[in-house]
Amino acid sequence: MKKTIxxxxxLLSLAFFTNCSKNDDTTTPTLNENGQKLxxxxxxxxxxxxxxxxxxxxxxxxxxxxxxxxxxxxxxYDSETGTYIVxxxxxxxxxxxTVTLAYIQKMVFITDKKVQFVATGNPNETPYNxxxxxxx
Numbered sequence: 001m002k003k004t005i006x007x008x009x010x011l012l013s014l015a016f017f018t019n020c021s022k023n024d025d026t027t028t029p030t031l032n033e034n035g036q037k038l039x040x041x042x043x044x045x046x047x048x049x050x051x052x053x054x055x056x057x058x059x060x061x062x063x064x065x066x067x068x069x070x071x072x073x074x075x076x077y078d079s080e081t082g083t084y085i086v087x088x089x090x091x092x093x094x095x096x097x098t099v100t101l102a103y104i105q106k107m108v109f110i111t112d113k114k115v116q117f118v119a120t121g122n123p124n125e126t127p128y129n130x131x132x133x134x135x136x
Contacts, residue, residue, distance in 0.1 A: 031061070034107055035086035042115065042132035057093075057132065059084060065093055090120060093128065103128040 031039075038059040045051040053070040055077075060066075065084045068077050082095035089108070095101045105117040105127035113134045119127045 032086055032088070034089055034091075034109070037109060037112060037115075038084075038086065038091070038107070040134055040136070042134050044130060044132060046133045047135055067095065091117065102126070105129065 039061055041056050041058045044055040047054060055067070055069045058066040058068065063083050063085070065082050066079050067082065068079045070076070071078050080095050080097050082093055082097075084094070085092045086107075089106050091105055091107050093103045104120060104122075104125035106120050108116045108118060110116060110131075114131065115134075116131045117128050119125070119129065
């Protein structure tokens with residue numbers, strides 16, 4: 001009888017300490033207010049001025065960023081996908097294709113449809129400076 005109780009206790013212990021959670025990397029990052037404002041497509045030139053080419057960044061809720069850029073002929077676009085992290089007003093964009101490039105900049109929202117990326121003041125952080133425009 002003692003052996004049966006001991007065996008049941010062992011099984012219960014194993015059941016309590018066995019981890020049954022998923023082991024995947026599909027967790028969605030939690031975005032602060034600045035991160036929420038970034039979601040969508042941001043153009044390098046004001047679309048209302050009808051530029052002939054207009055590169056863009058597209059930020060998604062899952063931490064992915066797509067950099068869309070015109071190829072030298074100027075008639076079509078290519079793209080590169082990376083990841084981004086928002087920490088306060090600091091944006092870190094990382095592109096792992098070919099060589100890993102990381103850009104770290106401060107976000108300054110002029111309006112909900114216009115943002116500037118500026119240097120953080122840290123000489124070890126390379127910014128992707130510029131003003132960007134969101135259509136919708």
